[in-house]
Every structure is written in C-alpha cells, then in structure tokens.
Amino acid sequence: MSLISRSRYLAAGSLSALTLAAAMASGSVFAESVTQEMINNDHLHTDRVTSYGMGPHGQRYSTLDHINRETVSDLTPAWAFSFGGELQRGQESQTLVHNGKIFVTGSYSRLWALDVQTGRLLWSYSHRLPDGISPCCDVVNRGPAIYDDLVIFGTLDAQLVALDMETGRVRWRDTIADYRAGYSYTAAPMIANDLLITGNSGGEFGAVGEVQARNPRNGEIVWTRPVVEGHTGKLPGGEESVTGTTNASWEGSAWEQGGGAPWLGGTYDPELNLIYIGTGNPAPWNAHSRPGDNLYTSTTLALDADTGEIKWHYQTTPNDHWDYDGVNELVLFDMELDNGTVIKAGAKADRNGFFYVLDRTNGRFLSGDAFVDNITWAERIDSDGRPVETGNRPGNPAETEGDRGESVTVAPAFLGGKNWNHMSYSQRTGLFYIPSNEWEMEIWNEPVTYRRGAAYLGAGFTIKPIYDDKVGVLRAFDPKTGQVKWEAPNPTPLWASVMTTAGGLVFTGTPEGYLKAFDDETGEVLWQFQTGSGVVGQPVTWEMDGEQYISVVSGWGGAVPLWGGEIGPLVRHISQGGMLWVFKLHNGGHVASR
Numbered sequence: 001m002s003l004i005s006r007s008r009y010l011a012a013g014s015l016s017a018l019t020l021a022a023a024m025a026s027g028s029v030f031a032e033s034v035t036q037e038m039i040n041n042d043h044l045h046t047d048r049v050t051s052y053g054m055g056p057h058g059q060r061y062s063t064l065d066h067i068n069r070e071t072v073s074d075l076t077p078a079w080a081f082s083f084g085g086e087l088q089r090g091q092e093s094q095t096l097v098h099n100g101k102i103f104v105t106g107s108y109s110r111l112w113a114l115d116v117q118t119g120r121l122l123w124s125y126s127h128r129l130p131d132g133i134s135p136c137c138d139v140v141n142r143g144p145a146i147y148d149d150l151v152i153f154g155t156l157d158a159q160l161v162a163l164d165m166e167t168g169r170v171r172w173r174d175t176i177a178d179y180r181a182g183y184s185y186t187a188a189p190m191i192a193n194d195l196l197i198t199g200n201s202g203g204e205f206g207a208v209g210e211v212q213a214r215n216p217r218n219g220e221i222v223w224t225r226p227v228v229e230g231h232t233g234k235l236p237g238g239e240e241s242v243t244g245t246t247n248a249s250w251e252g253s254a255w256e257q258g259g260g261a262p263w264l265g266g267t268y269d270p271e272l273n274l275i276y277i278g279t280g281n282p283a284p285w286n287a288h289s290r291p292g293d294n295l296y297t298s299t300t301l302a303l304d305a306d307t308g309e310i311k312w313h314y315q316t317t318p319n320d321h322w323d324y325d326g327v328n329e330l331v332l333f334d335m336e337l338d339n340g341t342v343i344k345a346g347a348k349a350d351r352n353g354f355f356y357v358l359d360r361t362n363g364r365f366l367s368g369d370a371f372v373d374n375i376t377w378a379e380r381i382d383s384d385g386r387p388v389e390t391g392n393r394p395g396n397p398a399e400t401e402g403d404r405g406e407s408v409t410v411a412p413a414f415l416g417g418k419n420w421n422h423m424s425y426s427q428r429t430g431l432f433y434i435p436s437n438e439w440e441m442e443i444w445n446e447p448v449t450y451r452r453g454a455a456y457l458g459a460g461f462t463i464k465p466i467y468d469d470k471v472g473v474l475r476a477f478d479p480k481t482g483q484v485k486w487e488a489p490n491p492t493p494l495w496a497s498v499m500t501t502a503g504g505l506v507f508t509g510t511p512e513g514y515l516k517a518f519d520d521e522t523g524e525v526l527w528q529f530q531t532g533s534g535v536v537g538q539p540v541t542w543e544m545d546g547e548q549y550i551s552v553v554s555g556w557g558g559a560v561p562l563w564g565g566e567i568g569p570l571v572r573h574i575s576q577g578g579m580l581w582v583f584k585l586h587n588g589g590h591v592a593s594r
C-alpha cells in the first residue's frame with residue numbers, strides 16, 4: 001500500500017468513526033435512506049436539502065431566519081472547496097445535503113461528496129466523456145438527485161450514473177439518448193412518485209424532447225413520454241401510445257425532428273401526482289419550415305406521474321420563431337385572492353418575457369403580464385392566454401434573393417427575459433423574485449436541412465444590449481397584480497438562481513463574482529461576498545447544530561460568454577473558476593444572539 005492510499009484509508013476510517021459518533025450523539029439514524037416522503041416534505045425540513053428547488057414545488061424558500069436582515073452583515077465563509085483540475089467552466093449546480101454529506105456537481109460531468117461540517121473530500125466521480133459530445137451552451141451540470149442510498153446525476157453524453165452515497169461506487173448506468181444524434185443532459189434529475197424523472201437537451205440539433213421515468217434503484221424504464229406530437233411513448237407495462245394527434249399542429253414530416261427538448265427539469269405536486277415540465281424550442285429555429293402551433297414545444301406540460309400521460313398543456317409561444325424555449329420552471333404556490341379563495345396556482349417567468357399564472361390542477365390561464373420592460377414580439381397575452389403578436393418575425397428566405405431572409409430586431413433576445421436560472425417565491429412576502437435580463441437581438445432565417453448530429457437552426461443572430469448601464473435586473477414581482485414591486489439592476493446578465501428566506505432576505509449571484517443578499521421588501525443590498533469567479537449557481541440553505549448555513553457554487557460560464565454577441569465584451573474579463581462556498585454567521589448565529 002502506498003503512502004497516499006494508506007493515508008486515504010486511515011482518513012476514511014477515522015471519518016466513519018467520527019460520523020458514527022456524531023450520529024449516535026444526536027440520536028439520528030445512521031445513513032438514513034432518502035424516501036419520496038422526505039423529498040415531498042423537503043421544504044418543511046430545515047436540517048437537510050434533499051430535492052432540487054428546496055422542495056417539490058420549487059419555491060426555493062426556507063423558513064430559516066437565523067440569518068436575517070439584522071444578522072446578515074455577520075455572514076462569513078465557513079469553508080470552501082475547489083473542484084480542481086483544468087476543467088473550469090460554468091458552474092450551475094445546486095447542492096444537496098443529507099446524512100452529514102454535501103453533494104455537488106461541476107462542469108464536465110463531475111460529482112463530489114464532501115463532509116458538510118468541514119468541506120473535506122469523501123469521494124468523487126469524474127465521468128469519462130467521449131469525443132463528439134454536443135452541449136449547445138457550455139459543459140454545465142445543474143445538480144444531482146438523491147434517493148434511497150444513491151446519488152444520481154446525468155452527463156453531457158446523455159447518460160445517467162447512480163452512485164453509492166457512502167462510497168461513490170457506481171451502482172448502475174443507463175443511456176437517455178444517443179449523444180451522436182445531438183442529445184446531451186445538463187439538468188438535475190427529479191424524484192417524483194418514487195420514479196427518477198429526466199428530460200434531455202439537444203433542441204439546437206433537432207433532438208426530439210422526451211420525458212423518461214425510471215425505477216431509481218436500478219434504472220429500469222417505467223414510462224416515456226415524447227413531448228412532440230406524433231412520436232410514440234411507452235406506458236407502464238410496455239404498452240405504447242402516441243403523443244397528441246399526428247399532424248394536428250405540424251404539417252408534413254417536420255415533427256419528426258421537431259425539437260421541444262425539456263432540458264431543465266420540472267416540479268411536482270405530490271397531492272395531484274402531477275409532474276410539471278417545460279419544453280424547449282421547436283426545431284429548426286426557422287419557423288417558415290414548420291407552419292402550425294407545433295405542439296408541445298415551448299409549452300408547460302402536466303404529466304400524470306403514474307403513466308406519463310399529458311393531463312394538460314399550456315403553450316406559451318405557439319410556432320416559436322425566436323428560440324423562446326418554454327423550459328422555465330413552473331413554481332407551485334397557493335394564491336389567496338382578495339375574496340379569500342385559495343387557488344392551487346403555478347407561476348412561470350417565460351423566456352418570451354411574460355409572467356404566467358396558471359391553475360395547476362387543470363392548466364387554466366389566469367394571467368400573463370410582462371416582467372421585462374422590452375417585449376417586441378407580442379403586444380400582450382389575450383384573455384384566452386394566447387399571445388397577440390406584433391408580426392415581428394424574421395422574413396422567409398424562400399421569398400428573398402440569396403440565402404438570407406429579411407432580418408428583424410426583437411426583444412427579448414433568444415437567451416430570454418429569464419433563462420434557466422430559477423426564480424424564488426417567498427411565502428413571507430407573497431412575491432416572486434425573478435432574475436431577469438433586458439436585451440434584444442437581430443435575427444434572420446436561412447434555408448436548412450436536417451443532418452443527424454449537426455446544428456439544425458436555419459437562423460443567424462446577434463444579441464445586443466438595450467441599456468448602457470444594465471442587462472440584468474432582479475425584480476420583485478406580485479403575481480396577483482402583475483406589477484413589479486422593486487428592481488435591482490446589474491451591469492451584466494443575471495445567470496444565477498434565486499433563494500428567499502423567512503429572514504427577509506433574497507440571495508442570488510452575479511457574473512461580477514458576488515453572492516448578494518437583498519432586503520426582500522426594498523431591494524437594498526444588505527451583504528455581498530466576492531467569490532473569485534462569476535456566480536451562475538444556485539444558493540441553498542440548511543441548519544446544522546443550531547446554526548444556519550448557505551452554499552453556492554462559483555465559476556463563470558454558461559451560455560452568455562458563448563452566445564452573448566455584443567454582450568461579450570462586458571464579461572470577457574471574468575476569470576474562470578470552480579469552487580463551492582459555504583457560509584454561516586461568524587458569531588455562531590444562534591437564535592439567542594438576535
């Protein structure tokens with residue numbers, strides 16, 4: 001045994017003894033396995049984070065208030081962990097905390113398990129990626145899922161890997177789709193109805209979107225549901241069924257490479273047993289080649305978690321011509337009207353610039369209001385929930401001389417009024433906190449033919465700033481009135497998720513490298529910390545030994561530096577990175593100290 005492996009062995013041995021002692025001292029069950037019930041109630045348990053979105057409703061709200069408007073100025077690093085190596089690209093991951101461990105994923109399909117008390121590395125997994133992967137928008141990963149005694153995450157070559165939570169040993173692997181056909185995977189998988197739920201990426205390559213449900217213990221498929229009309233899915237037991245009615249909203253054979261990639265993951269209502277998932281742009285971007293609404297692209301779907309069947313759909317951008325992927329999360333919340341009626345609602349801040357409130361039991365449209373200042377593709381959303389378009393679509397290249405159709409300038413830009421980075425709903429204020437961006441684009445269409453594994457756009461584009469002094473705007477938005485209550489501008493695009501707490505705080509990060517805490521009522525910055533690289537991750541919080549902790553990953557990247565066009569010079573100076581930061585109050589922050 002070499003010196004290094006011996007010291008590792010000794011470290012592992014002493015760790016087990018310590019963890020066991022800690023577990024016995026606190027009276028907790030050693031290596032408690034993760035159950036669906038635990039995940040369904042994640043938002044009620046402050047001592048762990050077992051789900052993406054800090055609860056199946058995806059509110060990213062914590063009832064913890066040790067860190068609050070009075071104490072937040074004492075927030076200081078507890079420890080930090082470097083992802084190491086040379087593979088530092090965008091770090092968009094959300095951590096999970098369970099059994100004394102914190103699980104975090106990083107760029108290039110890597111995963112680490114750390115001691116949550118100290119940040120010490122327990123084990124790690126680095127996926128061997130083949131040549132020829134096709135991630136459209138950086139080599140990111142948004143986080144793992146945990147279930148039973150497994151940590152499960154997806155990789156850039158569209159694989160799933162399930163690892164033993166204690167040892168990091170691979171327990172099973174499976175393939176979501178063929179990476180050689182342009183499929184990839186960057187989302188965090190979701191656990192719902194004791195199933196492992198995944199979508200896929202690849203909408204820029206003509207990949208067809210599909211939601212898959214597996215037994216999380218062994219990876220066996222239970223059901224699949226393609227999200228483009230005409231494709232065939234599997235029901236439990238192996239029976240097949242076609243999605244929608246073939247050619248009802250697509251002409252000819254355009255649906256066959258129709259896109260719709262549900263690349264972000266979803267939310268779940270355990271009571272209704274519905275999975276809510278958004279679908280991406282139809283393919284190709286050139287909409288002249290695919291007349292019709294193109295169901296179910298740029299849509300929010302409600303799927304029966306038992307069978308995968310579509311219970312309802314709400315399409316935000318019919319015949320999407322601008323890459324307004326409708327993947328944005330539907331955040332589930334109970335909306336109390338002035339007459340006392342409580343509506344089981346869901347809210348979505350769409351890439352197309354409108355904030356939608358739906359009845360999540362049946363998909364009924366309740367409201368649609370702009371959450372950005374500049375929308376030029378549609379005037380408004382009508383009372384039936386359909387956009388009233390301005391006619392601002394790129395011209396048909398078939399009607400012009402040469403290869404390029406007439407170009408138009410449209411807002412928002414294709415990266416959206418809000419992109420993947422999640423908003424948060426505060427139960428304290430009843431407001432949503434939206435990481436929005438103000439930008440526009442010049443866009444034109446070109447002829448395009450599908451070729452397996454190749455980009456399938458039929459469009460050219462340049463993103464442009466609208467204002468001299470800001471792109472990003474953090475907005476507090478009232479879902480009942482459709483009004484912005486306050487806004488906090490940022491010079492560069494916001495690309496980090498948001499978290500709110502009962503302490504009256506709103507946390508999010510900036511490309512400039514800061515994790516910031518805002519007053520949830522005024523938008524005033526009460527605290528900020530420079531992490532050393534751009535923050536495009538997802539803050540979470542938990543409680544441990546009577547103290548409140550906050551984590552976020554730092555590491556600049558994602559779609560903006562790759563596709564940002566004229567935004568590029570604003571972010572060119574930002575250093576790469578790969579670091580998990582964990583914070584707590586420096587005086588211990590016990591409740592009694594307030």
Ligand code: CA
Nearest residue numbers: 203281323325
């Ligand atoms: Ca897209």
